[in-house]
Amino acid sequence: MPRPRASLLALAFLCAVGSASAQEPADRLPEGIQIGLSTDVIRITADFSGADLTIFGSLENPDPTITRQGRYDVIVVLEGPARPVTVRRKERVLGIWVNTQSETFVNVPESYSIATTRPPQDIADPIAYKRLALGPDFLHIQPAEEGQPPATLDRFRAALRDRKEAVGLFNERVGGVQFLSSNLFRATVRLAPDVPVGTHKARAFLFRNGVFIKETSAQLAIVKSGFEQMLFRLSNNHSLFYGICxxxxxxxxxxxxxxxFRRD
Structure with a gap:
């Protein structure tokens, strides 16, 4: 009789261990992501010619197996303040280029810099980017007036993106996010020479095996400095006096x- 009892105890122990092992992944804390900027304020002057902004971040509770396989991806975005923008279409009429059509969008980021660990098409599918409004091609840019055909709106949106990319306000840096260790990473985004002043929002998106996991954000203030800042404040706070001057x-x-230059 002692031998069967010992076998039953061993079987019960193995079952308990197996149950604990099966529950371990479910009890593991979910992954997260945190970021910090190298500076909270950037002061620009008249001779500002652009700069690189470094953003540091870390993964929280990463899965060691996924980490070893290199299946974590991070996309970092620095998005400028949103303002209305009017896009005009020019056509040649009687030998003269004139504006024939226009479309106004109400919530266009003045700048949009993005950095990724890999090419975006290798990280996730377009459906995920569209749901997250992530990337210049998937921004939710709303027209001021409804009623335009979707094809027309798409053409104006494409023209808007092309113009922003041409002047460097919309830019992408593949490989701009690099992992320094299993859970620490560094991202570098580009600030264009004409980067707008105001409050910018840095956002970091964590993907695991192509699936979106978590997002976090931080704010960055870009202000003018020196004589330009004095004129900017004067024009905003004392517009009448500024106009008279x-x-x-x-x-x-x-x-x-x-x-x-007069001639006598």
Whole structure:
């Protein structure tokens, strides 16, 4: 009799261990992501020619197996303040280029810089990007007035993106996110020379095997510095005085120019 009892105890122990092992993945904390900016404020002057912004981040509770396989991906976005933008279409009429059509969009980011661990098509499918409004091609840019055919709106959106990309305000850096260790990473995004002032939002998206897991964000302030900042504050806080000074300066400049260049 002792031998069967020992066998039953061993079987019960194995079952308990198996049950604990089966429950271990379910009890594991979910993955997360955190980021921190190298600076909270960027001050630009008249000779600002663009810069690189470094964003550091870490994964929380990464799965060691997924980490060893290199199946975690991170996409980092720095999105500028949103403002209305009007896109115009020019056509040649009687030998002259004139504006024939226009479309106004109400929520267009003035700048949009994106950095990825790999090419975006290798990270997730377009459906995921569309759901997250992630990437220049998937931004939810709403028209000011409804009623335009979808094909027409798509053409104007494409023209808007092309224009932003041409001046560097929309840019993408594949490989701009690099893992420094199993859970630490560094992202580098590009600030264009014409980057707008205001509050920018840095967002980081974590993917595992092509599936979106978590998002986090942080804010960055871009302000003008020096004489440009003084003029900017004066024009916003004391617009009447600024206008009078501007008109007076124009009059004085014109009068001095007349004295210097007049012919007797």
């Amino acid at each position: 501007a008109v007076g300066l124009a009059i004085v400049t014109g009068w001095l120019g007349r004295l210097v």
